[in-house]
Amino acid sequence: MTGVLITPVETFIDKGKTKDNFLSLVDNTSINKGKSKEIFQHSDGSKSIFEPIDSFWLRKRKSAIKHNESSDIESLENQEFQDNPVHYINEDNDSDDWEEIDLSTCQDQLDDLSESKPLPNKTIQITFEKPKIQYKARGITKIERAIRQNVHKAHLLALLAHGMIRNKWCNDEMTQAIALSLIEYDLQALFDKALVKVDVKHANILIIALQDLCKWWKNYFVITKPGIRNRAYHEFGENNEGKIAEDDESFSDCLTSINVFRRSISVGEGSRDTSAQLFVAVLRSLGIPARLVCSLQAVSFKLARKNEAYTTRKKDNDLDYKGSTSSSMNDEAQRTLGLGKYKLGAKGKNRSSSKSKREQSDDDDDYSSPSKQSRVDRLRKSCSVLKNSLKKDNSNGLQNSNAPPIFWCEVYFAAYKKWFCIDPVRALVNSPQAMEPASNDMDNVMAYIVAFEQDGYIKDVTRRYASQWGARTRKLRVPVTKDGYDWWHETLSYFARPYERKQDNEEDAHLHKLEVSERMPTSISAFHNHPLYALERHLKKFEIIHPKQPIIGNIRGEPIYPRKNVKQLHTAETWLREGRQVMIGEQPLKHVKSRIYTLAKRRAANMASLYDEEPPESGLYGEWQTEEYIPEPIIDGKVPKNSYGNVNMFKESMCPIGGVHIPINGIGKIAKKFGVDYGDAVVGFDFQARRCVPVIHGIVVAKEHETMLLEAWHEYASHVEAMNDAKREREVLTRWRRLIMGVQIRMRLYNDYVKQDSSDMEEGESEFYHGESEGESELYHGDTEEEDNNYLVNVVNKSGSNKLHETIGEKTIIESNNDKSNTNFSDNMDIEDDFVRIEENDTSTEGSITWDDKDEEMYTEDKNEAINIEGGFIREKE
DNA sequence: CTGAAACAAGTCCCTTTGTCAAAC
DNA sequence: AGTTTGACTTTGGGACTTGTTTCA
Numbered sequence: 001m002t003g004v005l006i007t008p009v010e011t012f013i014d015k016g017k018t019k020d021n022f023l024s025l026v027d028n029t030s031i032n033k034g035k036s037k038e039i040f041q042h043s044d045g046s047k048s049i050f051e052p053i054d055s056f057w058l059r060k061r062k063s064a065i066k067h068n069e070s071s072d073i074e075s076l077e078n079q080e081f082q083d084n085p086v087h088y089i090n091e092d093n094d095s096d097d098w099e100e101i102d103l104s105t106c107q108d109q110l111d112d113l114s115e116s117k118p119l120p121n122k123t124i125q126i127t128f129e130k131p132k133i134q135y136k137a138r139g140i141t142k143i144e145r146a147i148r149q150n151v152h153k154a155h156l157l158a159l160l161a162h163g164m165i166r167n168k169w170c171n172d173e174m175t176q177a178i179a180l181s182l183i184e185y186d187l188q189a190l191f192d193k194a195l196v197k198v199d200v201k202h203a204n205i206l207i208i209a210l211q212d213l214c215k216w217w218k219n220y221f222v223i224t225k226p227g228i229r230n231r232a233y234h235e236f237g238e239n240n241e242g243k244i245a246e247d248d249e250s251f252s253d254c255l256t257s258i259n260v261f262r263r264s265i266s267v268g269e270g271s272r273d274t275s276a277q278l279f280v281a282v283l284r285s286l287g288i289p290a291r292l293v294c295s296l297q298a299v300s301f302k303l304a305r306k307n308e309a310y311t312t313r314k315k316d317n318d319l320d321y322k323g324s325t326s327s328s329m330n331d332e333a334q335r336t337l338g339l340g341k342y343k344l345g346a347k348g349k350n351r352s353s354s355k356s357k358r359e360q361s362d363d364d365d366d367y368s369s370p371s372k373q374s375r376v377d378r379l380r381k382s383c384s385v386l387k388n389s390l391k392k393d394n395s396n397g398l399q400n401s402n403a404p405p406i407f408w409c410e411v412y413f414a415a416y417k418k419w420f421c422i423d424p425v426r427a428l429v430n431s432p433q434a435m436e437p438a439s440n441d442m443d444n445v446m447a448y449i450v451a452f453e454q455d456g457y458i459k460d461v462t463r464r465y466a467s468q469w470g471a472r473t474r475k476l477r478v479p480v481t482k483d484g485y486d487w488w489h490e491t492l493s494y495f496a497r498p499y500e501r502k503q504d505n506e507e508d509a510h511l512h513k514l515e516v517s518e519r520m521p522t523s524i525s526a527f528h529n530h531p532l533y534a535l536e537r538h539l540k541k542f543e544i545i546h547p548k549q550p551i552i553g554n555i556r557g558e559p560i561y562p563r564k565n566v567k568q569l570h571t572a573e574t575w576l577r578e579g580r581q582v583m584i585g586e587q588p589l590k591h592v593k594s595r596i597y598t599l600a601k602r603r604a605a606n607m608a609s610l611y612d613e614e615p616p617e618s619g620l621y622g623e624w625q626t627e628e629y630i631p632e633p634i635i636d637g638k639v640p641k642n643s644y645g646n647v648n649m650f651k652e653s654m655c656p657i658g659g660v661h662i663p664i665n666g667i668g669k670i671a672k673k674f675g676v677d678y679g680d681a682v683v684g685f686d687f688q689a690r691r692c693v694p695v696i697h698g699i700v701v702a703k704e705h706e707t708m709l710l711e712a713w714h715e716y717a718s719h720v721e722a723m724n725d726a727k728r729e730r731e732v733l734t735r736w737r738r739l740i741m742g743v744q745i746r747m748r749l750y751n752d753y754v755k756q757d758s759s760d761m762e763e764g765e766s767e768f769y770h771g772e773s774e775g776e777s778e779l780y781h782g783d784t785e786e787e788d789n790n791y792l793v794n795v796v797n798k799s800g801s802n803k804l805h806e807t808i809g810e811k812t813i814i815e816s817n818n819d820k821s822n823t824n825f826s827d828n829m830d831i832e833d834d835f836v837r838i839e840e841n842d843t844s845t846e847g848s849i850t851w852d853d854k855d856e857e858m859y860t861e862d863k864n865e866a867i868n869i870e871g872g873f874i875r876e877k878e
Numbered sequence: 879c880t881g882a883a884a885c886a887a888g889t890c891c892c893t894t895t896g897t898c899a900a901a902c
Numbered sequence: 903a904g905t906t907t908g909a910c911t912t913t914g915g916g917a918c919t920t921g922t923t924t925c926a
Contacts, residue, residue, distance in 0.1 A: 145889095595893075597892070597914085598894080599911080687894075688911090689912060693895070
């Protein structure tokens with residue numbers, strides 16, 4: 001219970017203030033709290049959401065009455081707790097109808113209250129139930145999801161590129177030469193021996209050789225930096241202004257060039273990732289075409305749990321850093337303590353066995369140590385780490401130092417026809433299960449494991465390492481879209497080996513086998529959308545398990561079925577849209593409540609509910625209960641239609657027997673003209689604003705009419721086309737005419753007035769310019785001739801300082817006011833004969849006839865005057 | 879104490895056959 | 903005169919996801 005203390009103002013409370021206070025009380029306690037209302041029974045029998053005040057502060061007030069005088073308090077008490085608005089509201093037992101507050105009554109009471117006495121100087125305690133904490137489950141929006149997925153994809157590509165570069169460096173001759181120079185001769189000879197022949201015996205030699213090589217590498221290469229780790233989305237986000245600080249540990253693994261890579265192997269220091277990469281170089285230098293394997297740590301596109309991610313990481317950071325810096329030591333500890341659990345690493349358990357000699361020689365600097373300093377460092381580290389690891393061992397801290405890697409290698413064992421994984425840092429050979437990080441490991445998320453081959457090709461080998469591929473790992477990847485588009489698959493296909501190799505096919509088969517033989521999940525939720533297993537409880541509305549055999553397991557008493565027995569169901573109508581019909585005699589397997597989507601259906605449902613009718617249910621059928629839709633035949637040229645007068649043509653196979661679908665819109669008109677029976681072909685539906693509109697594409701007619709209709713259609717179409725062409729031609733010519741006219745006007749006026757009489761221009765120039773800019777555009781782009789003519793008229797009017805054109809100007813204005821269409825001042829211009837002829841021929845254009853007539857008339861009449869018009873001049877450019 | 883399950887709350891998707899008036 | 907076009911309107915349940923609480 002939460003207490004809220006409301007301390008009334010000490011002195012008089014003015015009217016407005018009181019009102020506010022009470023309104024806020026109403027708001028806070030009743031409306032906002034919504035569900036968590038608690039109704040208290042008062043001593044007078046009334047109810048309210050407030051605790052009765054007979055307890056604490058009523059007692060207090062009674063004592064106050066004793067001590068002071070104040071009958072005021074009593075009256076106030078009555079008003080405040082029996083007549084106050086909150087109380088009034090709660091007398092209405094219908095607690096849901098808060099909006100039915102009669103505010104006028106409230107106001108009256110508030111008025112009464114404020115007009116009475118000042119509130120007592122007391123503390124009022126109102127106690128009510130603590131509302132449940134309302135958290136906002138911030139759903140990720142579609143756009144945000146898309147952004148995140150794109151970031152994820154971009155990151156994946158970057159990581160792929162990173163891996164490709166490092167893989168290329170592993171092939172660097174210099175690096176391999178350095179590597180070879182570091183390896184003891186005996187060990188090289190062992191590899192040579194192992195590679196002589198492909199059989200189990202030699203394969204076992206290779207395993208031993210690899211183990212020895214790992215051990216040497218572990219001693220040789222000191223891990224001094226952390227490598228790549230997974231990042232939460234928000235670490236790139238708002239707080240960090242989109243980037244990770246450059247002093248961040250992640251940048252420590254940033255090898256700027258291959259020279260740094262080479263230096264790293266000669267010095268024997270670097271990150272754990274570099275260690276694995278260099279180990280691949282070492283293997284390749286020995287003639288083993290090892291793969292560089294990387295678990296791509298792309299930023300997750302899922303909504304990050306900020307706090308959790310952050311705290312987990314923070315908590316782990318110290319340990320992690322220690323773990324990685326002291327890795328070589330942990331290896332020591334591992335060697336003595338941890339390897340026993342791995343079948344192939346067991347031999348390394350006892351250091352004083354046959355291999356002790358070689359290992360001692362490591363301390364004797366036989367495995368070239370690049371500098372004294374680093375050797376001393378390493379020894380010092382070994383000592384301290386030995387202590388650490390012993391401590392850790394006692395406190396069970398070994399596991400952290402044993403964390404699965406981001407980079408490792410794979411070596412192909414032809415004898416076993418398998419790729420064996422090798423983690424050189426932990427000296428593990430063929431322990432794929434040890435590469436999978438814990439599911440709660442924030443720094444290492446296993447989602448995409450790619451192998452970079454020596455020849456540069458890339459292959460996805462995730463299934464070899466993910467123990468819960470279907471239940472977990474798959475869900476961390478870019479999802480395959482509903483139409484089956486798999487971005488990751490397509491992306492990798494660009495880097496895949498373009499030709500098939502036997503060993504690749506074998507590997508694919510093996511990976512597939514691993515996928516389908518994945519062990520069953522142990523939690524119910526992991527069965528949700530599992531690709532192999534299904535529970536009845538997770539079935540969707542339109543799903544069923546058929547047949548209900550076999551039951552392949554049980555979890556908490558629930559039978560587990562294979563996912564392939566989960567079948568999709570549809571209503572009979574939906575099946576029809578798929579071009580299938582329910583076979584006669586089949587009963588629905590499941591009944592579901594029909595959903596109402598369209599306005600029409602909603603209205604029908606509302607009507608039904610008025611008569612208390614049951615909401616309609618629809619039966620669902622499986623595909624095996626349906627058959628291919630058998631269309632009705634066309635008899636005597638009569639096309640069978642549905643209740644809407646159409647023909648369902650969702651699939652071409654649904655075309656009535658003896659009929660043909662002519663997918664041409666508008667051909668129905670032709671059919672109608674010929675009196676041929678036809679039906680509009682409905683090929684689908686459009687949805688807009690809750691309305692369903694059939695999409696009609698062409699018609700269905702009897703086959704015998706097809707040729708005739710098509711011919712008629714082509715004829716009609718060509719006719720329409722010709723008409724359109726003619727129309728277009730007319731439009732084009734009109735535009736040309738206007739253009740040429742305009743140019744001629746301009747030229748003429750320019751020649752007559754600008755060239756010959758430029759001194760006269762100055763007088764009316766500014767006015768002139770003002771009126772023209774608009775006119776110019778109209779001359780070229782104007783819609784009608786009329787407008788063009790008006791323009792000319794106006795311009796002429798404005799220009800008038802010349803005696804000669806005065807008369808013309810006035811005359812024109814009068815004409816334009818009386819009848820615009822007859823005002824064609826442009827007609828005064830010279831028009832080339834052939835152009836005019838075009839217009840004359842085109843009798844369909846009314847305007848041109850008028851124009852031609854006018855032209856003759858005016859040209860002859862006003863020739864001399866027209867020549868002197870100033871106003872027709874058109875300015876070149878602003 | 880931890881992890882799974884249940885629950886809550888948010889977003890997205892699915893849907894599957896009109897009518898009327900004005901303009902052309 | 904007949905045809906075409908455009909405006910009108912705008913649910914809600916299930917799936918899915920994420921976050922919190924509860925419980926074994």
